Amino acid sequence: MGQILHGSATTTEAVRRAIQNSQESLRALSKRYGINQKTVAKWKKRASVADLPTGPRDPHSTVLSLEQEAIIVAFRKHTLLPLDDCLYALQPTIPHLTRSSLHRCLQRHGISRLPDVEGDKPAKKKFKSYPIGFFHIDIAEVQTAQGKLRLFVGIDRTSKFAYAELHTEAGKMIAAQFLRNLIAAVPYKIHTVLTDNGIQFTNRARDKYAFHHIFDRVCDENGIEHRLTKLKHPWTNGQVERMNRTIKDATVKRFHYDDHAQLKKHLADFIDAYNFARRLKTLKGLTPYEFICKQWTSQPDRFIIDPIHQRPGLNTRTN
Structure with missing residues (x-):
């Protein structure tokens, strides 16, 4: 690393x-x-051990002349027509123009995307709001030079508080213990968890005579509702899927790890930085833990302990 x-x-x-x-x-x-x-x-x-920059030093078309590019740019800016309409209108003037060469030309000049026009797209639907304590949980795979690991991740739908663990296996007993550890790590009550239909979280449809799943038993013991995503609808659990990608982009896709211990340490540091220092637009500029502390003042009945005591560093209070 x-x-x-x-x-x-x-x-x-x-x-x-x-x-x-x-x-x-x-x-x-x-x-x-x-x-x-x-x-x-x-x-x-080579005399250096650094990677050389890739790509052309001076991006330019090998198909279009400078005059033809100028015609394309002027036409696009003046008409604001979509890509295909620009292609059909310009081909009589530039017969060898193709859709891909036109698109690359527009990209080079920073005009490949048309400005949004109010009313041309349907309004985005907002997620249903829930009180804090609704966690999305999922499992992903990561790798170091030592081998593969299973990444268990949970993220609160409302506070965006994240919790993650690395394990060599991904069985149902480990999933159940992950949920117990998550419950212990969060200063408020978890009322709902959403998972996919993997065997780590629920029995298969054909196992109708199987014992009550251990993950469901942990949910029942703690008064948690266990919801499952629709089959073949992974985007239903999109919040934790996005968090998986964020973690991978900051760790295994960016750094080389000689062993599992290096990755585990870096993951713990990243999760702490995310929860306590990363300001999120969806939380109106607050960090996940600042949002939790704000909820403590307005909804103290949802909390098990005072979240201020879990802040990193010295915690001093005056009466």
């Missing part, structure tokens, strides 16, 4: 530096680091 790698990187800066300083053959280095000999040769020739 410590360097930012692009998505297709097969080496770290430390490996690249070792290749440049080594006197071994390309074949030996290739076998040692599990990479292609061409990759070894490439880093042998």
Whole structure:
């Protein structure tokens, strides 16, 4: 961990530096680091271990001339026609113009999207509002150099408070323990959880004679309503799906981890920063924990403990 790698990187800066300083053959280095000999040769020739920038230095069309691009840009800005209408109108003047070359031209000049016109789109429906304590829960897969891990994530629909754990397995007993840990970590009462229909959370339809699922038993013990998403409708649980992506973008998709311990530490740091320091537009500029503390003043009956006591750092109160 410590360097930012692009998505297709097969080496770290430390490996690249070792290749440049080594006197071994390309074949030996290739076998040692599990990479292609061409990759070894490439880093042998370079003086730096940083990735080179990709893409053209001066983006320009290989199909259109500067005069033709100027015609396209002027036409688009003047008419504000959609892409296909622009194509059909300009093709008599520029016969070799294709839809893809027209789109790339508009993108280069920052006019590929037309300005929104009031009334041309239906108004977005707002999510049904719930009091704090409605958690979306899901499982995702992440990986380090040591192997795969299962990422359990829960996020409050209203406060956006997030809780996450990493496990080597994703069985129903682990899912039930995750729920118990989530209940203990939250300073207020959880009244509803929403999960998919995975076997970690509920019995399959054909298992009608099976025992009451352990996850449901934990819900019953704590007075929690367990809701399930519709089959083949993963977007019903979209809030936690989006949180999964946010966590991955900040961790495994951005950094290399030599072992599980590095990822677990970084994940804990990220979740703390998210809950206590990240200001969210949907919460009107508050952090998730600031929102929770605000709810404590207006709805104290929903809380188990004073959330101010769980803030990081020194907690001092005067009477």
